[in-house]
Amino acid sequence: MKQSCRNHCHMILKPVYILAILLLAFGILSACNAQSSNKEEQVETQANSESTKEQSVYPLTLKDEVGNDVTLPAKPAKIFAPVMEDSLLALGIQPTMQWSNGVKPQLYLQDQLQGIPEISFASGPPSPEAIMADKPDLIILHNSFYVENGTYEKYAKIAPTYVFKNAATDLEGSIKILGQLLDEQDKAQQAVQDYQEKVDAAKTKLASITEGKKVALIRFNAKGMFFMTDEYFSGYVLTHELGFEQSSYVKNGAFEVSLEILPELDADYIFLINDDNLGDEFLNELKESTIWQSTDAFKNNQVFETSEDYWLNGGIHAQGKVIDDVLEFLAP
Template identity: 30%
Template sequence: MCPTIVQLIPKPWLCLLQHMKYMDYSQVDIANRQTYNMTSSHAFFVVTDGHGSIDTLDNMDTRLEKGMIMFVPAGRTIVIEGSSELQYYRLELMVAELKEDKASRLSITGEKVQQGLPVLISDPDRLPLIELNYSPWSSCLKSLEQISRGQTAHDWLDQWEIQLRFQEWFRGLLRQNDPEFESPDDRARLQSSIRYIREHYDQPITVDDLAAEIRLTRSSYTRQFKEITGKLPLDYVNAVRLEHSKLLLQMTDDRLHDIAQNVGFNNEYYFGRRFKQYTGVSPGLYRRHHRQEVRVFAPYLEDFVLALGIKPVLQCSHRSWGRQHYLGMEDIPEFDVTRMDAGFNETNVPEFIMLNDGYKRWNLDRFEQVAPTFYMEHEGEDWRSILKSTADVLGKVNRVQDVIGAYEDKAVEAKKQLTRHMRGQTVAFLRISASEITLYGDQYGYVGPVLYHDLGLTPHFRVQQWASQSRRVGIGLEQLSMLEADHLFITFDNMDSAYPGEEQKLLESDEWRRLPAVKSGHVYEVDFMTWMNYGVISHGKKIDDILRYLG
């Protein structure tokens, strides 16, 4: 067998990621207790949610909670116990050790692989566990998610890319926890500066003054401030001011000029411009929506509007797909988005229009002159932020947590039930039309986040291999024959059909009939519009369908 490029060109102090796994204790059947015998490799445990404890079996018990990173050296046996909410990444490492007598050569082949962590380790058998920090935490999670998604890569270039991503994360971790680079005083002073902004947002504030107050240069202050908050200083100041202005708009009848002055803006015009940039609507419209029901037109966002208790004046429909029957809006007139001459009549003229990024496809921005128009900027997968933004501009903020909480409770209960029944059986989702077979990925899109994340179902490995970085991918009959998932969910798209039922011709093919899920009767057809949607009501209906077939 030919050696890999990694075996041919090893480098000193090169730490390699051997294995990475995401542990979710709501899926573990052994009393939420996991034992790890780290005989030959070091490991990092990065806690992303919940709480628990880590026991080294020598009466050294350490509490685990969200945001912690624990380093466990080789030679240690540990036990991790936690609540059903405990979730963490486990990263096992291999580090080639530099030979003292051969300063430019490393041996990493066969049984001669030396496990060690040169910077941190001298005698791992006697070294205690080390707690590490990573800031900003969102950057840490983003890096680990990218690394995790690439674990199924087979191409050596893709594998190399994952190692490079790991190296970048690992370097940042070591740098932040190296005493030579630590600046605890700077961090403490920055936190005090942030508190000052929150308490004195109504006063004149400049970046130069903030930096000078804690004895940092402007550039150093700005860089470190963004690392902690994710925002530039002035953007953070304005965000604090604008959040306070929202409360004043909701709770008082103060003039806009007075509100602007009270939250730290000297100019009413500038306040109004920044407010609209921040919220998507003007201050006056924001106040009006929080005090009275609004007549809203929100094509393909009706799910979110209805979830907040507001009925839109129109519901969108499509000449091939029809309307979203699952929303139950039989009494609401339809608006065909495929008709360029479609418009409003005197009974359904909206006072406010909400559009997602699909507006370009249907040329819906032609109605900007009819009513104030809000453009939703969040990606569909981030449905919680879409719901929050919808609630904010429509004056229904008080309902958001109830809606999200109800969905999450439903998903948790469904996940427990499915975990008991499925026991690792694999699942895939196909959208079938007359012209194409579309496989949906496990990370993105209408389906993957619900099936595989919220409900913890196991995607067939071809799903991750072909569509791990995509919302969906087209596949041919040859690829279809390789999709040996235990269960298939399918929906039919009739948009390209030349005659009724043409989209179902695939079911007559030999490739289809030979699929294991077809042979075993584990193919489940679901409603197109219900499943091709990002809304919270849609996601709840998906869970209902899945439980009906698999629960």
């Protein structure tokens, strides 16, 4: 009798065990599904949060360097920044139109600007109608002259317009501002860092050549011969970045060059820049002069003719090419 009862109880309990196991399995499965669902929700929430974070930069309001508030409702897609194409490209951004002197654009950038329409500045800033036809989201003006001549007031009616006092005299600062305007701060920082590494490497390589040595840059155009100072473009690169000293003659305020002052010119190295070949007449006059040929720089073969295309431009690409030229001239 006891045996029969034991068997009967065992038969009853067995389905109960099976049911318990099944319930446990369903519980574990449900918990896993819940965890998986929670993870998916967390990933989705995080993605949405990151997306919102990316979009939260705009609308953006910045005060430009002449005191105007510039408000951007969204990230600009079409940018007009004449003479600042170099800096835009450093951030991986192409402008909608590119500056031209009426004959040609900035040739040293054409490998990155092919197909970008040119707009001529031969007769001064283009008309607002010419700019408006391109429907820019943002206009960037590289110096305050645009405010002084009334151009800013007209352009600002077309699109948000940011004005630099003089972008060419503060390359690092102007690129970082572009990074803010276009929400490309990381690219701006990287571009500046890469350029500084190039400067440091060149300065180290040239240290024994530049120490105690003075330079002069002479620019030739249709009006004559002129010294370039160390405040901008290639003049800035040679002195502030590569370690040359500026000729004391130039430092003391000399601007126009005449053959008569050449014997007084205390420059160990002289760089000649012919502005778009407009200064051919004056450059030839200089080269044929016996006074010129008697200067120490000429006699020591330390006179170099350069490319006006980028020696007369500011920007990471232009100044990087100037550095490459100087290394090739002096430390090949």
